Structure formats: C-alpha cells, structure tokens
Amino acid sequence: MSVNLSVTLAGIKMKNPVMPASGTFGNGREFSEFFDVGRLGAIVAKTVTLKPREGNMPPRVCETTSGMLNSIGLQNEGLGYFLKHDLPYMRKFKIPIIVNIAGNTLEEYAQICRDLRGVEGVSAIELNISCPNIKAGGIAFGASSKLAEQVTAASRYNTDLPLIVKLTPNVYNISKIARAVVSAGADAVSLINTLVGMSIDIKTFKPQLANYTGGLSGPAIKPVAVRMVWEVAQTVDVPIIGIGGIMTAEDAIEFFLAGATAIAVGTANFVNPKAMVEIIEGIERFLSERGFTDVRQLIGKVRV
Amino acid sequence: MSVNLSVTLAGIKMKNPVMPASGTFGNGREFSEFFDVGRLGAIVAKTVTLKPREGNMPPRVCETTSGMLNSIGLQNEGLGYFLKHDLPYMRKFKIPIIVNIAGNTLEEYAQICRDLRGVEGVSAIELNISCPNIKAGGIAFGASSKLAEQVTAASRYNTDLPLIVKLTPNVYNISKIARAVVSAGADAVSLINTLVGMSIDIKTFKPQLANYTGGLSGPAIKPVAVRMVWEVAQTVDVPIIGIGGIMTAEDAIEFFLAGATAIAVGTANFVNPKAMVEIIEGIERFLSERGFTDVRQLIGKVRV
Amino acid sequence: MFQAKADVISKKEISPGVFSITLISPEISRNAKPGQFVHVLCGVQNDKFLLRRPFSIHRVVPGRAFEILFQVVGSGTKELSKVKIHDALDVIGPLGTSFTYSPDIKSALLLAGGLGVAPLLFLAEELTENHVMFYAMLGAQTKTKLLRYIDFKRLAKKTFAATEDGSFGHEGTVVALLNRTVHRLRPQVIYAVGPGKMLQKVAETADDFGIDCQVSIEAKMACGVGACLGCTCLTRQGFKLTCKDGPIFNARDIMWGESEVEQLSLDGYKYEAAEITDSD
Amino acid sequence: MFQAKADVISKKEISPGVFSITLISPEISRNAKPGQFVHVLCGVQNDKFLLRRPFSIHRVVPGRAFEILFQVVGSGTKELSKVKIHDALDVIGPLGTSFTYSPDIKSALLLAGGLGVAPLLFLAEELTENHVMFYAMLGAQTKTKLLRYIDFKRLAKKTFAATEDGSFGHEGTVVALLNRTVHRLRPQVIYAVGPGKMLQKVAETADDFGIDCQVSIEAKMACGVGACLGCTCLTRQGFKLTCKDGPIFNARDIMWGESEVEQLSLDGYKYEAAEITDSD
Ligand SMILES: Cc1cc2nc3c(=O)[nH]c(=O)nc-3n(C[C@H](O)[C@H](O)[C@H](O)COP(=O)(O)OP(=O)(O)OC[C@H]3O[C@@H](n4cnc5c(N)ncnc54)[C@H](O)[C@@H]3O)c2cc1C
Ligand SMILES: Cc1cc2nc3c(=O)[nH]c(=O)nc-3n(C[C@H](O)[C@H](O)[C@H](O)COP(=O)(O)OP(=O)(O)OC[C@H]3O[C@@H](n4cnc5c(N)ncnc54)[C@H](O)[C@@H]3O)c2cc1C
Ligand SMILES: Cc1cc2nc3c(=O)[nH]c(=O)nc-3n(C[C@H](O)[C@H](O)[C@H](O)COP(=O)(O)O)c2cc1C
Numbered sequence A, B: 001m002s003v004n005l006s007v008t009l010a011g012i013k014m015k016n017p018v019m020p021a022s023g024t025f026g027n028g029r030e031f032s033e034f035f036d037v038g039r040l041g042a043i044v045a046k047t048v049t050l051k052p053r054e055g056n057m058p059p060r061v062c063e064t065t066s067g068m069l070n071s072i073g074l075q076n077e078g079l080g081y082f083l084k085h086d087l088p089y090m091r092k093f094k095i096p097i098i099v100n101i102a103g104n105t106l107e108e109y110a111q112i113c114r115d116l117r118g119v120e121g122v123s124a125i126e127l128n129i130s131c132p133n134i135k136a137g138g139i140a141f142g143a144s145s146k147l148a149e150q151v152t153a154a155s156r157y158n159t160d161l162p163l164i165v166k167l168t169p170n171v172y173n174i175s176k177i178a179r180a181v182v183s184a185g186a187d188a189v190s191l192i193n194t195l196v197g198m199s200i201d202i203k204t205f206k207p208q209l210a211n212y213t214g215g216l217s218g219p220a221i222k223p224v225a226v227r228m229v230w231e232v233a234q235t236v237d238v239p240i241i242g243i244g245g246i247m248t249a250e251d252a253i254e255f256f257l258a259g260a261t262a263i264a265v266g267t268a269n270f271v272n273p274k275a276m277v278e279i280i281e282g283i284e285r286f287l288s289e290r291g292f293t294d295v296r297q298l299i300g301k302v303r304v
Numbered sequence C, D: 001m002f003q004a005k006a007d008v009i010s011k012k013e014i015s016p017g018v019f020s021i022t023l024i025s026p027e028i029s030r031n032a033k034p035g036q037f038v039h040v041l042c043g044v045q046n047d048k049f050l051l052r053r054p055f056s057i058h059r060v061v062p063g064r065a066f067e068i069l070f071q072v073v074g075s076g077t078k079e080l081s082k083v084k085i086h087d088a089l090d091v092i093g094p095l096g097t098s099f100t101y102s103p104d105i106k107s108a109l110l111l112a113g114g115l116g117v118a119p120l121l122f123l124a125e126e127l128t129e130n131h132v133m134f135y136a137m138l139g140a141q142t143k144t145k146l147l148r149y150i151d152f153k154r155l156a157k158k159t160f161a162a163t164e165d166g167s168f169g170h171e172g173t174v175v176a177l178l179n180r181t182v183h184r185l186r187p188q189v190i191y192a193v194g195p196g197k198m199l200q201k202v203a204e205t206a207d208d209f210g211i212d213c214q215v216s217i218e219a220k221m222a223c224g225v226g227a228c229l230g231c232t233c234l235t236r237q238g239f240k241l242t243c244k245d246g247p248i249f250n251a252r253d254i255m256w257g258e259s260e261v262e263q264l265s266l267d268g269y270k271y272e273a274a275e276i277t278d279s280d
C-alpha cells in the first residue's frame, strides 16, 4: 500500500515532513556527499545574520550524557555572502529552502526580511529568536512574549514570505510565546531550539566550552521538546515543526502525535549523516505497517 | 592523607555534602535495608503538604533516554501524619533532617512553617516552590520572582529554622529567582527540580504518563543543572545544594566546581540504592588522589 | 530485601524471545516467596542508564539460586537477554507481597496467560510441597508460546491448555476455557497472572462464582522498594504501591479498567488504525 | 568522503591501552592521504548516543583496508577497544587535509609525541615510496609507551627516541632532543604530531631555524565534515575548521596558546592542587 508523506506547511509544499534543523547541516554541501539532499522535504539554512559573525572561541562543542553542548555563536559570513554563494548552491536541490535568520535588534531582522524580498528560491523565513536583544539588556527575543511579538511583527511587516518562528525552550510558558508570535503574524512555529547547559571537565577544572555555557541538544532533550510541541499544539492553530533529539523514525512519530506537522533533525546528522533519509524511510514503513495511508493521520493524534 | 568532607550549610553541620533529593528516598525506611542511612550528610524528606494528597493517576513514571519522567503529584499523608510517624523514625538516623514542604497558597506554606516550630529534630525547611499557586492562576511559585519572593518571605516570617528554597529550572532567568528568594530571607537554595517533559507511546498513541506531562530527571538534565548552579553561584552569596542527574562522584564534583556546597542525589537512588554511599566514597578518593584535604577546596573552583 | 551481585549460572532461550536465567543468591532464594519479584539492573554494565526492571521469581534452588523467566519486549529485556554465564547481575529482592493461602486449603487453580507462568511455577512447586491439590490452566496465542506446560503437568492434578489458534489444547482464550470449566473444578482460590485485560475477566468470573482470586499486577516501577510512589495501582482502598503492597493483590480490591492496566497489558498493543480518522 | 560499514579484520593491543584496528574499506583506503582522518562511530551498536570520534589514518593496505591506532582515554575509545574481528564499524572518511611537500623535497623530519605516530607512520611509508629521505623522532614518557619505533627505524634514515624517564633512547622530552639536534639534521620540513604544548614548542624551534613545519591539530568535533562549525582552530587567518581546513596546518598559521590547544592536549591533565586555594 502506498502512503502519502507530503505535507503543506505554511503554504510550503513538502514531499515529506523531514528537514534538517538549522545549523546542523551547513547548507547541504557536505551532506550531499552522503545522500541525495533532494530527497528531503525541505532544506533549512544555517542562521544568517546581516553582517558576518566570527562566532565563539573554541572549544565549541562537547558531549554530555545522551546529548551535546554547542556554542558556535552564530558564526556565518553574513547575508551578502549567503545570497551570493550559498543560496544559489542550495537551489540545485530543487526542494523548498527555508532561510533561518537572526539579528541583534528588531531592525536587523526587518532588514534581512527586506533583503530577502523577491530573492529566487527562498520558500520561507525562519526567525531564530533565541539570541539576545542587545537593546533590551541582552534578554533573548524568544524569552519574552513582548519581544517575541515585536520581532515577529517587524519581520512580518517586511516580508510576504511564509514566516516560521523558532522558539527557545528556556522559558516557563512556551504557549504564551507561541500565542504572541502567532498573533503577530507567524505562519508556523518551530520548536525547540537548545536548552542552555554547561559541562565542567573535572580533570582540568575548566568548562568544556570556551563560552562556558552552550546549547544542549540530542536525545536528552526530547521529552522537553515533545512536551512543548504538545502544549503549543493545544494553543495555536498554525503548523508546528517539531525539533529536539530526533534520532529515529520512532522519535519523529512521537512528535507527529504530539502535534507537529513536520520535523527537523539536528544532532542526529552528526552521528549518522544519513539519519534523515533513514527517518523518511522509517516513517513510511511505520505508516504502511500500521495501515495508515497518510502521515497527516498521525498529526496531533496523541490519545489524551 | 585524611580528607575533610564536612560542610556547613545554612548553619546545618553535615559530616559530608551528600543527601537524597526529596521524593526519591521516601523517608529513608526502604533504603535503610541497603545501607546505613546514618552515613549520609543529611536526610531530606519527601515533600509534605498540610493536608494529605492522593497524587496523580498511574502510570506515574516512565523511562526516557538517560532520564525518567515522573508525575507522582506530591502524594503524601499530610503534615500531621508526617510529624507523628515519619519524623520520629527519621530521627533515629542521627543526621540532620531537612523537611521539604509545599502548598497551594502562601498561607499553606506559612502554616506548615508554624506547625514545624519547635519540633524536635527538624534541622531545616526546604520549600518546594515548583508547584502551582492556585490563587495566582496556577503559575508555579518558582516561575515568577514575585511569587517566589512572597512564598519565601511568608515562610521566613513563620520560622526560625534555616530556610532552603528549591528552585524550578523551567524558567528563563534562574538567577533572578534566586536573587528574589535570597532577598526574602532564604539561607540556601537548592536546584534543580525537574524539567517538564512528555513522552508518547507510539504503539498505543497514549502519553506514557496518565498526567500527560511530568518531571524529567536523571543524567539527561545534568548540563542544565550544572549551568543553573553556576549561574546562581555567580549571583547570590548563600550556599547551594546542587541537584540534577548526579549518578557518580565525578558528577558530584562537577557540581562542587560549579559552586555547590552540597549535592542531592535523586534518580540514581532507583538505579543503585547504594549510589549515595558510593558517591561519598568516590568524593573522598578523588580528593585524596588529587592531593586535596578538604571538599570545600572544590566549591566554585571552576576555572573560568 | 537484599542487593546482590548475582552470578548467572544458566541461561536458556526456552521459546523464541523467551529466556530463563538462573542467578546465584543465597539470601534472595532463601527468603523468596511465590509471587514476589526481583528488581534487576539489566545488562552487566549499566552505563546506558536504564532503570531496573521487575521480574517475578520463577523458581528457586532453595538457599542457593533463583530463576527468572522473561520475554524480550524492549531495551531492558534485550540487554538482559545478552548476559552470559558467569556474568554478575545487580539484583534487588525478594520484593513485594506473595500469594497467600489458608493452612486448610483444599484446592486451587493456577491460571496463567503467556508469561504469567513465571510466578505461578514457583507457587505450583510450593503447593506441591505442601500437598495442596491444584489445577493449572495455561493460555497462549499459539503452541510455541505456551510455556512450562510439562512442568505444570508434572505438578498439577490436571493441567489445561488453551491456544487462541487451537494449535494445542483447547481453541480459544484461557478465559473462555475457565468459564467453561470453573463450575466443574470448583477451586477454593484462583491465582491468576497475565495481561491486565485477562485478569479483569478472570476476576469477574471468580466473583460470579464466589471464588477467592489473587492476581499479580504489573506497573512501571522506578525504585521497586516503595520509596518513589511511582508504581501506584488503584484499589478500592485508594492508591496502593504495586511494588510493596503488591504485586499480589486480592482481585476484588483492584479497580479494573483504570489506565495503568490497559496501558501495561503486554498484549494491549494491537493498534486499530480505524480508531484514528484523517482530519486533514 | 565516504560513509562505510567497515569490517574489522585485525585488532591488536600493541601496548597497554593502545590498540590498532584494521578496517576494510576500498573507498577510504584508495583515497586516503597521510594526515587525513576517519570519523568513527565507536562501538557496534550506538544506542548509547556517542558522537563519532576522529582518528588519524595510521596505515593503508592500498585499495583495500586501513588501520587506526588509538589510546583508550574515555568512553568512545573504550567502546572502540571492545570491537571484535568481523564486527562492522560505521566510518566516515577520508576527511580533512593532508601533509604536503614539494616534489623536489630533499629531507624531512617526522616528529611524534606519544600517539602522534598515528598519522606519521602513513606519511613515513609514503615518503619512503617517493624516495624522500627523512628522520624520525619519537617521544614518550617511558619505553613501553614508545610506539612504532621499529617501523620508523625500518623506514627512516635515522630514528631518534626520547623518553622522559630515560628508559629508552635519550632522556628527556622529544622537544629537548629536537633542540639539541635540529642544527645538525637540518630538515627542510618538520611534520609534527602530538600534544598541543609540544607542537607549540616544535613550532617555535622550526621558526627559529626557518624550517617549514606542518602540524596535526586536535579539536573536539561533532560532524567531522565541515557542517557544524564546532571544531574551529584559531589561526592568523581567523577561525578555521580543524576537520576541513585541517587537521594539518602550517605551524606558522596557528595562534598557539589559545584555549582549545591547552584543553585538548592529552597530557595537559596533570592537575596541580596548589593552584587552588581554600577559600572557605
Ligand atoms: C511485579 C512484576 C513482575 C514481572 N514479572 C515478569 C516476568 O516474570 N517475566 C517477564 O517477562 N516480565 C515480567 N514483568 C514485566 C517486565 O518487567 C517488563 O516486560 C519489562 O520491564 C520490560 O522492560 P523493557 O526495557 O524490555 O521494555 P521497555 O522498553 O521498558 O518497554 C517495552 C514494553 O513493555 C512495557 N513495560 C515496560 N515496563 C513494564 C512493566 N514494569 N510492567 C509491564 N509492562 C512493562 C512497556 O509499556 C512497553 O510497551 C513483570 C512486571 C512486574 C511489575
Ligand atoms: C584529527 C584528529 C585525529 C586524531 N587521531 C587520533 C589517533 O590517531 N589516535 C588517538 O588515539 N587519538 C586520536 N585523536 C584523539 C581522539 O579523537 C580522542 O582521543 C578521542 O576522541 C577521545 O574519545 P573518548 O570518547 O575516548 O574520550 P572522551 O570521553 O571524549 O574524552 C576523554 C578525554 O579525551 C579528550 N578528547 C576527547 N575528544 C578529543 C579530541 N577530538 N581530540 C583530542 N582530545 C580529545 C577529552 O578532552 C577528554 O579529556 C585524534 C583527534 C583528532 C581531532
Ligand atoms: C552544532 C549546532 C549548531 C546549531 N546552530 C543553530 C543555528 O545556527 N540556528 C538555529 O536556529 N539553531 C541552531 N541549532 C539548534 C538546532 O537547530 C536544533 O534546534 C537543536 O539542536 C535541537 O535539535 P536536535 O536535538 O535534533 O539537535 C544548532 C544546534 C547544534 C547542535
């Protein structure tokens, strides 16, 4: 029995609901040596900022129990370089391209949105709002419903592209933030970004990361991610991209049941560069073994 | 070379810095069959509420990658029973007893503090502020610096015992909460309580917990816990009890380096009932192998 | 209650995916009673972080060793199935309550669904030793999944078998078999172990006939010793701890149909796609 | 870059805690160049969640297999040390840059501290094949930790050894040995692999004598292929990726003394208690 894996997310037609999580896949170049990137539902670019960013000092990654910490610090060559060198390359995969952006200020988000207007091949913009708002004393945009609303509104005003807002999990009430961004015009939300964590080397007494703290990702955070996806699915009507610790098709299905329309794979790409392809195949197998015909039959179907 | 493991925490003299995390050790009865509970630095009682509580429907626990979820729901027999049946038993261990309490309202915390006045054998009160304030629309006391301050102040006003406030990690700015409770009179803080998580059985499509969501504990959360202990140690001057995913002496040492004066062991007790004893011995061994003479030489000594 | 590093002295795959492991522990075997369980750290090195897993005590070599019988259903049992002879497993036990009977008991019925034979064989041996007459009734989906038939046949006055596909013994469920035969056998007490749905039906039958019924209840456990309050079972007396107040309960006390029973019954996973409708 | 399920065809513990494993992979061995590395999923089943671990290619059986040499230092290498012959390991490679030399190179010095022999033996074999004369200089704490001495002795014009305790060869560090001999050997290029602190000193000596120096840099890696930006190394040209722009760098480009070098040097862990004062 053939099963349908395609989903439509904020107007983006995807042949399957699997995409990379921003920052864990470069822009597809390296992974294209391991599998046909064109098989993915979409490709999500690494966060782009207006100006180039150097990123944090090394060490930038370390492993923790069933997870890892990273403090890349949004290293990227800036929007100009991205538009000239990365985007044209990514277009070759012939799948929807989601451009993930971040800024230090509202104006920077707005500016990037404007600069992306009419650019060929951009299917949607994803706002990474886990970064600090330097004008608001360094609190992350995503940590306050007011700031989250503002940054979404500023972006919304400046783009007609589908707008996805990627939420940070380091908050008490994720639903409140989700409501705020949806009210300001988000067409979809993606969650979760990383939890803030720290690890100390007891041999050297030093933090494992030069930046001291970093973002925790991987299987360790999956229960937090599933919970937040489920809570947000109860609260807002826009589609959700579920992210956090997805290693296998079974993990992906947990997110669909919780309410995700699509999922993004991050850390798993490092462990197994073919993880996403195996997840696509695993979802298909699960559906046909269970007698489903459509992946959408799973969305939000947790039996509560 | 003999090493000193004793620490003083909010005036409580402990022969070593290791104690159970509330709710994971009952009141010591069951574990006393496996080791001499009197060897611990202190004993922390399971959360007591004014009135008996039934707790949540089963299933109440499930395993996740390197962690577990629980939704016990503060099942307990109430303060009266505790004072009559559990406390007298706990006194037999001849180690400091920390009574962990929770309430639905400020008044309940205040009342329990009053009822504990002059009770023999209580060394300190630990406020579990992860539970919802039913008068404030169900937001957790520990999720708002204002509520956290109020509940601490209300308790402080009603007790002369050392007051430890146990913080919830489901917040953006843990330092702010820590500052609030210290300003309201907390003598020490303990952190972290569990992260809210969820797990769905993809065979039955049901949440693994009858309560849908529950608290995530175990090694998975350790990086979040270490980070929060470190952040709070930068912010407030009171001693910290580090909690979260501690399985081994090495984990404990990470918390000391981050700034904890003592540590509490939770989930590890289920995997190995002798975990705490092995941790005490492991800390001693670490110290003497590295030429330290005192566990206090580690506290806050992360080299940042 | 003991915590032991118990050496594996024998391991057999008695049916596909079903293993029996014998472990040396004088303390546990000396103190074990039928119906009690052990809480096992599955795998030799537990660096994967796995909570312990509960298994009924299947048999004892008095004062020396005990046996568990288990089916591979997930990560813990998979790890456990990989242990080798001479490995040492970290085990806590004996835990929980045991089956009870009055000294003047005349006849009993031991009723097992699938892996339910695990605690019942231990009980069968004890009853035999105490000269209590009993019947055994074993159910399984198919012949190869019918466990310990010969052992019960050796001990019981009469052993009945039921397979759902009729490949051995009576065709149909063990519950149907019970309902057809109970009026003839007239046991004073039924000891039933198996999936929650089965136990519930057995309890109803026992109730209808006024027969005492003791069941072994399953619940997810964290500590296994009564400290975490994680394994509650809903009874007419309120929440009870499966690990401490159980796993053996009087069937009349159980509030059947509550979530944990449904969720944990090992055959409850046959999922019907029809229940989920396409809403997109 | 290939992802292969590579069969283990040989495994040896060549010194206590140091293992060599040979893996079948025509693609990787055919394309490998000295200095490049493979990114290995340690252990046969990776349900523990472990990121891959990078290991230099130690030797190749051209077109067929390649060898890695590693020391057990933590969880990943411990798992790796447990693989058995005929197990298949998930390996990505060959990755990163390789040692370079001009066609008319006359003499080279290969300088290894401890496990630093791993990529240098591959280089030594290639240089030998290309008839390039080279010296080898191997350092270790003590004789038993001196690795592959015989192999280098067979290939190099002259092989020097230094042990810190004097149990074999020169007494002292390999850096001290270098400083004493470099003016006589006068290599055109030094290829150095070892702990960061050692590399830094070698680089200084090379600089003093105006000798080209190429080093293999270590960094913690997540992806290993240039996608995560996790393995940056601070160079005079800014951040470079150790996995893609390295691991072989011109020593002059490295900003020595930056945190990662100190942190990752395998001998950097001797902790001095004196540094920490009691503040309580
Ligand atoms: C008192 C008691 C005695 C038991 N005796 C036996 C026995 O003698 N032989 C035997 O094979 N099994 C027995 N069980 C069930 C056994 O504990 C589970 O099969 C085992 O814990 C599954 O672990 P796992 O890691 O392989 O599966 P998991 O990966 O944890 O789960 C796999 C599936 O098994 C179910 N499961 C998990 N834990 C339990 C549990 N505690 N009880 C019931 N189902 C569970 C899960 O819901 C899941 O669907 C007993 C359970 C209890 C509570
Ligand atoms: C390009 C490259 C080539 C390498 N080649 C070899 C080789 O041929 N033989 C060999 O034995 N080792 C080699 N290493 C080092 C090897 O990767 C580490 O020893 C290994 O990753 C440690 O893994 P673990 O899980 O055993 O240790 P962990 O538990 O991860 O850590 C144990 C200790 O090793 C240190 N460590 C961890 N990862 C690295 C790393 N990537 N680089 C340096 N130190 C690390 C940690 O700081 C820690 O103190 C190489 C490293 C790189 C970057
Ligand atoms: C090395 C690394 C780099 C990341 N970079 C970004 C980034 O640039 N932008 C972003 O929005 N998220 C970034 N993330 C977060 C991931 O996109 C994802 O939200 C998170 O890792 C959780 O998913 P996972 O558990 O599957 O990895 C990064 C994560 C990792 C591990």
Ligand SMILES: Cc1cc2nc3c(=O)[nH]c(=O)nc-3n(C[C@H](O)[C@H](O)[C@H](O)COP(=O)(O)O)c2cc1C
Residues within 6 Å of the ligand: B021, B022, B023, B024, B046, B047, B070, B072, B074, B100, B128, B166, B192, B193, B194, B215, B216, B217, B218, B219, B221, B243, B244, B245, B246, B264, B265, B266, B267, B268, C222, C228, C230
């Ligand atoms: C089963 C269980 C019950 C718990 N009950 C309580 C409780 O009653 N009161 C409380 O303050 N914390 C409770 N906790 C939280 C622990 O005290 C601890 O803060 C948390 O589990 C993190 O530590 P760990 O990772 O070592 O388990 C409970 C945790 C578990 C796993």
Ligand code: FES
Residues within 6 Å of the ligand: C220, C221, C222, C223, C224, C225, C226, C227, C228, C229, C230, C231, C232, C241, C242, C243, C244
């Ligand atoms: S499993 Fe902990 S109380 Fe029963």
Ligand code: FES
Residues within 6 Å of the ligand: D220, D221, D222, D223, D224, D225, D226, D227, D228, D229, D230, D231, D232, D241, D242, D243, D244
């Ligand atoms: S390890 Fe990912 S970029 Fe180098």
